[in-house]
Amino acid sequence: MNWELIFTVTNSWALLMWLILALAPRRDIVMKGLFYGGVGLLSLAYAVIIIPLMTGMIDGGGGTPDFSTLAGVQQALGNEGGATIGWIHYLAFDLFVGMWVANNADKYGFARWLQVPVLFFVLMLGPFGLTLYLLLRFTRHNRVADAVVPE
Template identity: 45%
Template sequence: MWPAIFGATNVVALAGWIILLALPRRPFALAGVLYLGIGLLSLIYAVLLVLLATGSVDGLHDAGAAPFDLANFSLSAIRSSFHSDGVVVLGWTHYLAFDLFVGLWIARDADAKGFPRLAQAPVLIATFLAGPFGLLVWLAVRERRARVSGRWR
């Protein structure tokens, strides 16, 4: 079950990234990324979170690993939680949803500020591969144009 969910979430996210990188940014395409990409990944995440937190599904813990505990945010508890296929898929889905959301925001912001698609591509790829790094690059790149145009949004 976990490998199938993992694979499905990767396909959903990859489709969203392909739309952002390669297709014209029409309202329908952007809505697809938002609702069919980010929305679907967020729904999968929410369902998995509830199922794992309530013990309704087995996260397939390694022998001797502590069960998933939402209330314990210590480093050892989080490390122990990731000894579960279910929690790894949950965490990966979290990354996919948020990185795609950030990519969508970058693409829309870059379009609004007049950045050519070719200049956006490296930032979007960086966000796809290493979310916060790509976001940091975009924040640095956009700042000057945002300041010049007086548009901080």
């Protein structure tokens, strides 16, 4: 398989989806397009590749990974196929979280200029960006539970 091509295409596609999320109006059709065309397609790419990769049906995998040890995770991600599929996993989940942050921030009235830096951190550092948003959201609530429970 051409792992470099798969990496480049999925990475570029995810970046386009993030730009749309950050800059486009958040109309229903735009958000549905991001969900199905962004998260959905990245998840589909992951699903189509992961089983053949893990079973050795396609080159680039290391067999069934052992995710219970650090050495097993290193082995699973330590080749072109493993690194690419791992990256697609990050891309799909981070975009999903970014969409939740954007929807929730709109719901609670946060201006776009405040959302964009938070979305950047969700894109680049995943859980750190989510933590930033949850702390920001806390400023609109009286109780910690209200600030962290997803709605």
